Amino acid sequence: MTLLSDIISASAHLHSSNHLPSDEYDCRIRELVEYWRRLQTTKALESFANDESFLDRFDPAIDSIPFLFVLRVQIQKVQELNADLFPADIRPSGKLWTRAAQFLASFDGVQVRYAGREWRLLVELVGQASQAASTPLLGATLVKNAMLRLDPSCAVFTSSHLLLVRLCLQAKAYSCALPVLNKQICHFPISLGRPSSEPSVLCADHGSSVSFMTEASGVSSKISYRDYLQYFLYGGMVYMALKEWRKALHFLGIVISMPSTSSVSLIMVEAYKKWVLVGLLEKGKLIYFREQLCPPPSITTPHVVKVYQSLARPYIILAHTFERGDLKKLNAEIDAAMGVWSADKNLGLVAQVVAVFFSQTVIKLGKTFAALTMADLSKQVFPSPVCAEVTGPAVSSLIMSRALNATLVQTKDHAESSMLRFSSIHSLPRLSHELDLQSQLKQEMKLMETLLINLGETNDNLGLSDEYVDSLHKGQIWSGSSEVNPTGGETGLEMDEDLMGDMS
Incomplete structure (x- = not known):
């Protein structure tokens, strides 16, 4: 049997498995993925690397795995033959770019769960190629649609989250990020060592995407502490551009309230400066931590608050001047610290603070x-x-x-x-008042439903499920008293701060 007929036969074998129980379908799709990875490792697919028509044999909607692997091989071949990492065929309007766009718009989400690494590499390539071609909006649209197709809840934080928001900021296409930004992030990709109660069949119906968006799946590259902070800082900037000040405060508040042992990162300081200005735009005053939407006072230590206020002194002075309602002094303070606003790239926000001075003062009156x-x-x-x-x-x-x-x-x-x-x-x-309240209550109910669904999964991860509590009553406790995480799993969040102490 030739390689071509063997490939077609393997794909057809998977098609006939759709009616099988989940565990049997899981075995067949795993075998297919391993088969394609062997072909890729042994370079058996080299004969199809230059065959543009070979992909026409597969429908990305039902043959997602074969299409993805062949496309990856053809992309690698083009990159090997060109000095440019992003040659014309890979850039927007190129032949392979068109194929990638076709795949990301129609792939089967269940099949791709088993080829997460290959999917992520294609998503990253699309984003980077669009940046290289100075058309980040094209990449942002494809990345967003691919993320929502694989995980409609977007409840697991991945490296694709950060890629998307960066592309949207570069393209100034702020609304493009909202379908993902508006989702609640509840998890990080977990590593191996899950509880035995968790279903291992990826194609099964799962209450939460954390069951299949794992670290081992490869859907996300290694996530660092900095990545998480940057995502919420950039997300806050998207909301600022859209003048959604309340949501911007929430995102910036997550950044500035992140736990810190001895100091704070530059990202956190930058977020604090913007948080002060956005507080003036939303509330007309300097917002203190006890009034913030996200963190309780116990999360942010007094030491950290003092560090923020020391490093953002011109912003604090500006806020106090704004509160006193003296426009002449406000303009004087802005002129005196013009170099600060410019260096921090906050001139636009400061200008809006002046513009909103009138409305906030009238509201106070x-x-x-x-x-x-x-x-x-x-x-x-x-x-x-x-x-x-x-x-x-x-x-x-x-x-x-x-x-x-x-x-x-x-x-x-x-x-x-x-x-x-x-x-x-x-x-x-x-x-009118009751309708507004009713609308707010509906939004809060949807949010609570989302949080409750993911809370159950988190309880399982932490050993807090009902089954685990029952086992404690029966004396079935962990064997090692020094074990911090009984499940053996990790959050995937790597502490990699750029601390203020590193500035010297």
């Missing part, structure tokens, strides 16, 4: 006054006289965008100034 004339409002906000014609449109815009709960009353005598009457949340139409 609503907590003190029941009503103000436009003339009085201008005096309260600006140090120098400003015509009502200037503040009137700005106030109207705030009311229409629902940023300000107030009513602008036009007097009959146009010689007199218009009146701004502030409203409390309780004075809003009851139906």
